[in-house]
Amino acid sequence: MDRLADGLPGGLVRYGMTCERISQDGDRVTATFGDGSSATGDLLIGADGHHSIVRRHLWGDGAVRPATFGTWQGLSPIDVDLTGTHRHYMITGREGACGLMPAGDGLLQWWFDVRWSPADPRPASPLSGLRRRFGHWAAPVPEVLAAATDDDLEFFGHHWNKVRRVWGDGRITLVGDAAHTMPPTLDASSRKRPRPPCSPASATASAPPRREATRRSLRRRRTHAFQTRTASPGYSRTNPVSS
Numbered sequence: 443m444d445r446l447a448d449g450l451p452g453g454l455v456r457y458g459m460t461c462e463r464i465s466q467d468g469d470r471v472t473a474t475f476g477d478g479s480s481a482t483g484d485l486l487i488g489a490d491g492h493h494s495i496v497r498r499h500l501w502g503d504g505a506v507r508p509a510t511f512g513t514w515q516g517l518s519p520i521d522v523d524l525t526g527t528h529r530h531y532m533i534t535g536r537e538g539a540c541g542l543m544p545a546g547d548g549l550l551q552w553w554f555d556v557r558w559s560p561a562d563p564r565p566a567s568p569l570s571g572l573r574r575r576f577g578h579w580a581a582p583v584p585e586v587l588a589a590a591t592d593d594d595l596e597f598f599g600h601h602w603n604k605v606r607r608v609w610g611d612g613r614i615t616l617v618g619d620a621a622h623t624m625p626p627t628l629d630a631s632s633r634k635r636p637r638p639p640c641s642p643a644s645a646t647a648s649a650p651p652r653r654e655a656t657r658r659s660l661r662r663r664r665t666h667a668f669q670t671r672t673a674s675p676g677y678s679r680t681n682p683v684s685s
């Protein structure tokens with residue numbers, strides 16, 4: 443944030459403000475903040491994430507819904523061969539999905555996607571649950587789980603929202619997750635080059651030849667996209683978690 447704000451006139455950016463209300467007329471739009479102050483301008487861009495108050499102002503509550511999956515994620519020094527490379531694994535199976543991504547300086551970003559509902563209580567030791575669920579997967583998943591600690595873990599429940607044909611009204615518009623919540627699995631598939639898919643139990647041992655595997659991957663993606671559209675028109679849903 444400091445780098446983004448560097449060079450702007452002092453006082454232009456105000457941190458720690460919570461937008462609580464928005465109003466507009468034909469000429470101006472006004473945001474009112476939690477401390478009672480307000481800001482008025484020609485245009486308001488709501489970049490306030492998937493629980494966007496700007497979106498709620500435009501279309502009311504209930505536009506965002508919890509997805510059926512969430513992510514346990516950690517960033518920690520984990521000494522496996524992958525950590526020193528520029529490769530990134532995304533492994534999926536019945537139990538959920540696992541991502542492993544080197545982050546430099548001996549750090550590995552690692553995450554596990556599992557089924558989730560907002561009513562689920564936080565487990566006492568999430569890591570024990572992950573070890574039970576994913577501990578039998580191919581290397582280096584068990585090694586990562588053995589080296590991780592509960593303190594490394596953060597949980598993120600995912601959400602999706604209805605993607606509207608327009609994402610603004612009058613002097614108000616939306617960007618980012620406020621306009622279109624982006625589950626990370628969708629992002630991984632759209633921006634990062636996929637490796638051939640392989641079964642969790644044989645990820646390193648017997649990956650199929652790349653061209654055939656890529657063909658299969660694309661076929662599965664198309665099938666999944668088709669099933670998603672059929673099951674839930676108007677909603678983006680991308681995670682393969684099945685149990």
Ligand SMILES: Cc1cc2nc3c(=O)[nH]c(=O)nc-3n(C[C@H](O)[C@H](O)[C@H](O)COP(=O)(O)OP(=O)(O)OC[C@H]3O[C@@H](n4cnc5c(N)ncnc54)[C@H](O)[C@@H]3O)c2cc1C
Nearest residue numbers: 459460461489490491492495513598618619620624626629
């Ligand atoms: C576990 C996980 C992993 C992810 N991995 C990736 C990845 O690898 N690559 C990728 O591209 N994307 C990833 N994503 C998605 C990515 O994080 C989001 O798409 C992105 O952060 C959306 O940015 P945003 O600026 O629209 O919203 P946010 O990042 O949610 O930012 C919204 C901001 O608005 C503020 N705010 C909210 N309400 C108010 C209010 N009323 N008043 C004032 N401020 C407010 C919040 O405090 C926050 O700072 C991941 C998401 C998750 C949960």
